[in-house]
Amino acid sequence: MNAAAGKPDKVIIVIVSAVALLVIVAIAVIFTRGEPEALSEATPAGVVQRYSTAVIEGDPGTADSYLTESARSFCNGFIQGGPPPSRVVLISTNERTESATVRVSIVYSFQDGLFGPSDYETEDRFSLVKADGRWLVDKAPSQLLSCVPSPVKR
Structure with missing residues (x-):
């Protein structure tokens, strides 16, 4: 009787150990997956990735370097509202x-x-043009506009 009573304990220990191992593996995967892969700046998607990262991180100077003159002029009088995505x-x-x-x-x-x-999610699109062999954002979604403030003339 004691031998039969000991077998379920071993099965439970094996099951609990397997579940614990799966949890540890899942946690390791979550913490080691890191940042998304950086796309090539020579591609439209890579430019959008870099531009969007600069906007989200609050770096309007870098974001501005990915805009066409037309996109920069659109910012005149634009006031950004709300937090970035x-x-x-x-x-x-x-x-x-x-x-x-x-x-x-x-x-x-x-x-x-x-x-x-x-979370709230919405779809939108970027329009890009090639200028001097380089992709630039010509039109960005309003949620991702990054307008560098121009100095006030006195």
Whole structure:
């Protein structure tokens, strides 16, 4: 009787050990996956990735370096409202010889909703043009506009 009573204990120990191992592996995967892969700056998606990162990190100077003159002039009188998005996810890229369209999902994360943390997601697109062999953002979604303040003339 004692031998039969000991067998279920061993099975439970094996099951609990297997579950613990799976949890440890899952945690290791989550913490080691790191940053998303940087796309080539020679591609429209790579330019959008760098531009969006600069906007989200609050670096308007870097973001401005990816804009055409036309896109910069659009900023005149524009007032940015609200917090920047949490992340931008690439949906698709349509590249042509001298222009490209990059569709993205723009995600906002909020920590203090009525039911806890929540996300809001919307789709939009970037328009890019090739100037001097380099891709530049000609039109960005309004949520991702980064306008460098111009000095006030006195």
